[in-house]
Amino acid sequence: MQIYNTLTKTKEEFVPRDKGQVSMYVCGPTTYNFIHLGNARPLVFFDTVRRYFIYKGYQVNFVQNFTDVDDKIINRAREEKTDPLELAQKYIREFFADADALNVMRADTHPKVSEHIPEIIDLIKKLEQQGHAYAVDGDVYFAVRSFPAYGKLSGRSLEDMQAGARVEVDPRKKDPMDFALWKAAKPGEPSWDSPWGPGRPGWHIECSAMAEKYLGSGFDIHGGGFDLIFPHHENEIAQSEAACGEPFARYWMHNGFITVNQEKMSKSLGNFFLVREILAKFPPDVVRWYLLSTHYRSPLDFDDEKLVMAGKGLDRIKTALRLLYEAMELPVYQEEREKPVADGLEEKLATLRLEFEKAMEDDFNTALAISVFFELAKEINIFVGKLGGKVTSEEKKLLDKAHALVKDFNCVLGILKEDKMTGRLLIDAAGADDKLTEGLIQLIIKIRQEARSKKDWATADTIRDGLKELGIILEDTPQGVRWKKQG
């Protein structure tokens, strides 16, 4: 398994700290608003990473924090005249609503800053005792000059950064790049008691404290967006490694941005689209498919047209799956076929599994993995097309194997949900919402079939066109009529 490590700027062979186990920490959102598509990319991508490790049989410990104490939350709460922690709590709930829709698994632990103040204070105390931090007027700063490796993740030196620094220099800091570990409380802000007086944690220290608590030093993978490399992750490394003298995280993974008209989607530019706005127009499986259709380190440009395209691609997979399920319902014949129909399919399925794994093991190349999924869909279509309305028991076994492979691909990519009772994947375009609709459609189909049997094509076509207007697609096959909702 090869993983591109931001720390070394190369792909490295992944070796977990503990055999058979993977520890991951992915920076979660600051919960002062609904999440936008840019937030959804790391969510979906790292969820897919986690799913692949699970597929490979690893035991994964996945931690994703919530930053529920922060300037932006405080400001927003002031505007809305509510309590900051309540506001944060509300958006944590909203976060889960969106994440659940995108089929993102809940983390094993979702620690919150507000519930880890003692751990944070302990870490700051440790840094202060070791001379890596200093207090000024109730604030505590990290002394970047005390950590010689500062800049190793982002690949820049303190000199580089200061030359072009656009930061207002706080004269109380020993070095302009020193950053806050603890902020003295201002009136009306949430605060906690500390050795330096009442206050709250700085932005970076939380992740150091919580990652250490739940995963320990030298855990496997730390992930987030490219924009977190500096300063956030650089600072996490400084804090954690200065405090314990051991490597913090071993593999640093960063996803590229979602762009709009090739420009970064961001809250400050105001060109962002909320996940729920998009989900109002497109099904969640399409959004997820689209997010995974490009390699995670490349930028991904967003517009409606691209989601439409992704939807059409995913329809191909869904159609193959529908055909597969149809074939799995066919009666099993005992006698052999005169001409075998499944030539080489079993080997082909094995090859496709290997290709899929190879793609995922090359730095999680989901775009390539998806192309393997398309090949699988084609193989299924070819096979099912040759069955001619009946299967032998051998062929039935092959259908089950193909189904198992689809389920495995789907499970790693997290696209379609599974019906726990039947073990089948749910294809939303198929089937009716209720019994009445199903009955009505079946009745209409029956009437149309009667017209067709009398070669009354005008009536048959009127019905088909009329249903299409309503978003119901009819497909005539030798085995009967199939219907689905428009994708």
Added chain:
RNA sequence: GGCGGCAUAGCCAAGUGGUAAGGCAGAGGACUGCAAAUCCUCCAUUCCCCAGUUCAAAUCUGGGUGCCGCCUCCA
């Protein structure tokens, strides 16, 4: 100013030394009452430009052009 990334068909997008995956769109064919779905075939002599290394380059080196990001909150 410092640091970094990207440039592949109409569109999206893999591919980092061995002669251009896959998807969408498009064209033709099979199937069909006609469709739809599906299958088959076609659709980049070429990978931003120039020079170089090499038997061999989209892939490596140098130069150029264009776009983007980080250095300030941001996934």
